[in-house]
Amino acid sequence: MTRRLIFIAGTAKIRVFLLCIILCSCNALKRVDADEALLVKNTIYADGKKVTDTDIQSLISQKPNSNLLGFPLRLHLYNLAKPNPDSSYQAWLHKKEKREQRLINWLSKKQVDSLGESFLVKGYSEWLKKIGEAPVIIDTSKTCKSLQRMSAYYGNRGYFNNTTTFTIDSTKREQRAEISYKIDLGNAYMIDTLTKKTASKAIDSLYALNFKNSLIKEGEQFDLSNFNKERERLTSIFRNTGVYNFQESSITFNILRDTSTTRGDRGMDVELNIDNLKKRGDSTLTTTEYEVFTFNKINIYADYRFDDDPNDLQSVDYNNYTIYFKDKLRYKPKALTDAIFIEKDSIYRELNKIRTYRQISNLNTFRYPTIELEEDSTQNKLKTNIYLSARPKYSLETNLDVTHSNIQRLGIAFSSALITRNVFGGAETLNISARGSFGLLSDQDLPEDFFSEIGGDINLTFPRIWLPFNTKKIIPYYMLPQTRMTVGTSFQKNIGLDKQTLNAVLGYNWTPSSTKRNELELLNVQFVRNVNPENFFNVYQNSYRLLDGVADRFDDPTEFPELAELFETPEGTTEPRLIIPSGTSGFTNSILDNTVTSNIDDRRLVNTIEERRQRLTEDNLIFTTNYSFSKNNKTSINDLSFYQFRFKVEGAGNLLSLVSNIIPFEENNDGNGLVFGVAYSQYVKTEFDFIKHWQLSPTNVLAMRSFAGIAIPYGNSNNIPFVRSYFAGGSNDNRAWNPYSLGPGSTQNLNDFNEANLKLAFNLEYRFPIIGNIKGALFADAGNIWNVFDDVEDPEATFNGFSSLKDIALGTGMGIRYDFTYFVFRLDVGFKTYNPALETSKRWFSDYNLGNAVYNIGINYPF
Known part of the structure; x- marks a missing residue:
């Protein structure tokens, strides 16, 4: 019975949701009493000018009900719920037959007992209230609270004498009202003089050295946020110049308003006070002057356990570090000391402590470390104990996924990886992985619809730049340098021409800051062999x-x-x-x-x-070197206003071409050099990718992406290998076209997999909430691919200057997403708005219909 009721309730909820448009014809004022008013709009005016700043808008306690494209959907859903389902249940029982006919029979088409009826009535009310939104009734006490917040906001920015009022306009529509908040700012207070008073000599000297960068300046308008930022700035300076125990609370400001100034605005005097260090004992509070501390001893405890007896530990001295261990030291001393940026006889720097935490974690050999400081105040010296707790030597990871794509109707993919840490004693990590996928192909015309792909990789990572010369001065260890060596292979069956691939990579990466990343692949070799080339026309x-x-x-x-x-x-x-x-x-x-x-x-x-x-x-041998730089200024997962930039340049075949001048290679009939019987590819390729997000409101975001990429063949090649070329369409590109179906240029889907060597793509998406975790989006995708500087001569497929920009396709559409917190599931529907493959007079909106729409399923946002 319970399972039956859950099924009935679940299907009924879906039906109610699908009929929400009809149900939303209900009166929006259903839950608004005669003496109440529904809030429909807030407007803020400062000195008569309308304020649109989202920070100020967020100070309002009461905001109108949310809407979906101007319609208060959640309010109407809430109005559908019964105000008190428990009391209404008795009345409902007296009309059992009528209720069954109008509700139970319509929802479930079956008779249910009174327990089931109670569950449905109460369940629907609670569900509708949960996904709905109660009407926002104007509450003047909350309006006054909003005014207080605005007054404080502008007061913190120097408008101490501001005055605030509000008006409620209920004349436009019955039982609906708008609130206008009005702020008279008055004259802003300015900083006339800035003086300081420091209790410690060391602090006074350090402040004098860094005074010119002060965020509080004479003649500027008072802004409380600058005082907070100045306190943070000074704290950071002191903690990074030896004052390891500096307390931010030691910094205070005395502000004296000066109303006697003859200037047209108000003036004030600011005094900066930096007190001594305060130490609280059992019953007393003492103060001492701040001092600059240096390190006199640094101890490293490798493989540390909290129950270790220090007397049982052995030690070894290395480069002014003392390393303690039990039984046997499993790590090369240099590998440990290179990860630590605290040096003997150097002054304390908070930044070096943070860098030490990051680098030790980056080794992937130890858990998050513990750094303990012991003070010798008589000599202004610090002893540092660094405790390292090892991760397991071996770990096994497995994954299982169900996949679907334009090629795979249904697939099951699995992967497994064995991770071995500290392989050679230098915190190296060895990862041996295997993967496989099996399933059914989408193309029913192929002789076999079963596909398989298996592969494996061996990946060795060094926590340093592995080169014959020292790169420490160019790429210091705080940039988290890594060297990656990878060898991998894969075998495909019944996918295309059944490829076999072999990859080998020697690459480096380093991260100068949390926002920047560099990657250099000194050597990237890919060999692709087509097992069944005679199957070309079947595919x-x-x-x-x-x-x-x-x-x-x-x-x-x-x-x-x-x-x-x-x-x-x-x-x-x-x-x-x-x-x-x-x-x-x-x-x-x-x-x-x-x-x-x-x-x-x-x-x-x-x-x-x-x-x-x-x-x-043809088989491909791609021998490349590439470099990429990326920057991302996103500060946290909740930061909705940020940008991402990525640049990449790649050259292929140049090293082999240089070698061919010394050692002559065999040549094919076209005069191209052969390596192991395969003509090697030669080209240069570059890409620009820029993403920008604007937070328009606490919940609404406008996202933009632009991409440009070009690959130019030369020397030993007349074209770009298929695996390195560009395609257009798909769930992360132009969503009005399926993958590989757009372009090149104005051609009409000539091939099953259309590709080219020049690509332009532009995406714009407006994201907004609908109900709860359900989000919506409106998007416009533009772009195309073309052939340029290769052996393709079709004028419709080649890029011939600015005139070819008329072939940029435009797709528009809408999407719905469900936010599972850890990932987002999305469904996008794209419509061909401008199709360059059609005649010029028919390109706009000719295919703008459901019959030609493309449905895309994806995980997470496309950009």
């Missing part, structure tokens, strides 16, 4: 249909007997078709070798198809 059906369309004029065996063996008539059809692969290759050779006579258009089309087949079926 790329568009290319096959084009070739077979040309062959239709040559399938008469009486007219072209020499081509008869190239065709077959599939069972159930009457039209001959080219046999794959013998027929397709034979027909292509016959056309290009002039074995049969064909017109120039047929020859050009067949030649284009054959060039694409050769390009996509």
Whole structure:
């Protein structure tokens, strides 16, 4: 019975939600009494000017009910709930048959007992109240509270004599009202003089050295936030110049208003006071002068346990550090000391302490460390004890995912990794991983619909830059340098041409600050082998249909007997078709070798198809070096106004080209150099990616992304390898097109997987809340791909200057997302607003309908 009731309630909730538009026709004033007014708008005026600052808007205690595109959906849902479901239940029981007909029968189509009826009535009311929003009734006490907040806000910015009032306008609509908050700021107070009083000589000297950067300046308007920032600035300076025990509470300001000034505004004198250190004993409070401290001894406790007896520990001295250990030291001393930025005889710096925490954590060998300071006040010296607790030597990670894409109808993917820490005693990390995926393909025309992919990687990470020369001065250890060596391979079955890949990477990364990151891959080698190139026309059906369309004029065996063996008539059809692969290759050779006579258009089309087949079926050897820089100024997960920037440049084949000048390589028929029988790729590639978010309100965000990328082949290559080219469309790109279906240029989806070597993309998305964890979005995606500086000659697919910008496609749409806190599930619907593949007169809104809409499912936001 319980399971049955839950099912009935669940399906009923869904039906209620789907009918919310009809239900929302209810009166918005249903829960508003005759002597009350529903708040519909707040407006703030400062000296007669409208204020739109979100910080000031947030000071208002009462805000109008939230709305979805101007409609108060949550208010109407709340109004649907019964005010008191317990009391209404008795009346409901007396009308059981009528209620069953109007509610129970409609929702569940079944009879339920009185327990189930009670559950539904009460459950619906509670559910509607939870997802809904009670009407905001104007409360003048809260309005006065808002005025007090605004007065304090402007008072903190120098307008001490501001006055505030409010007016309620209820004349526009019945039982609805607007509130206008009005602030008369008056004259702002200014800082006339700034003096200081310090109790400690050391503090006085340090302040004098850093006075010029003070945030409090004479002649500027009073702003309380500057006083708080100045207190933080000075505290940071003192703690980073030897005063390890400086207390921020030692800094105070005495402010004297001066009303006798002859200037048109008000003036004030500010005195900065920095007191001595306060120490509280058992019953007394003492004060002492602040002093600058230096380190005289630094102890490192490796593999520390709280129950260790110090007398049982052994020690070794290394570079002015003393390392304590039990039984055997499992770490190279240099690996430990390189991670510590506290040095003997140096002054205390809070920054070095923070850097030590970060670097030790970055080693991935120890848990978060403990740093203990012991003071010798007689000599102004500090002894430091650093306790390191080791992570497990080995750990095993496993993952299991269900996947879906435009290629995979359904897939199950798993991965497992064995992590070994401190492999060679220098805090190195060895990661050996294996992965696999199995499932069903989306294309039903393929002979087999089952696919598999297995692979594995060996990854070795060093917590330093691994080069034959010292890079410490260029990239110090506080930048968290790492060296990564990776070797991996993968095998695909029934995906495309069944690829086998082999990868090897020697890369470095370092992080100068929490907002910046650098990555350099000195060597990135990828070898791609197509196992079944004869399967090309089974996979790329568009290319096959084009070739077979040309062959239709040559399938008469009486007219072209020499081509008869190239065709077959599939069972159930009457039209001959080219046999794959013998027929397709034979027909292509016959056309290009002039074995049969064909017109120039047929020859050009067949030649284009054959060039694409050769390009996509040839093996690739990609030997690259690349560098990328990224910057992200997001301060926390709750920061909704930030930007991200990424730049990357990559060069391929240059080292091999240089070697070929010394050691001649074999060459193919096109004169391209071969390495292990494969023509190596040579190109230069660069990308710019910029993302910006604006927080328009506490819950609404406008997000923008722009991307530009180009890859130019030269030397040993006439085109870019498929795995390094660009595509357009998909859930993270232009959502009105499926992946690989947009472009190049104004072409109409010529190939099954359309790609090119130039890409422009621009995205704009407005995000807003709907109900609870359900969010909404409106978006516009623009962009396209083109061929440029390669062997593609089709003018519709190539970029020919600014005139080609008319081929930028535009997709618009809407999305709905559910926030699970740890990730966001989203569904976006994109409509082709401007389609460059159509005739010029039909490009706008010709495909703007549900029939041509594209539905995208994704995890987390697209940018």
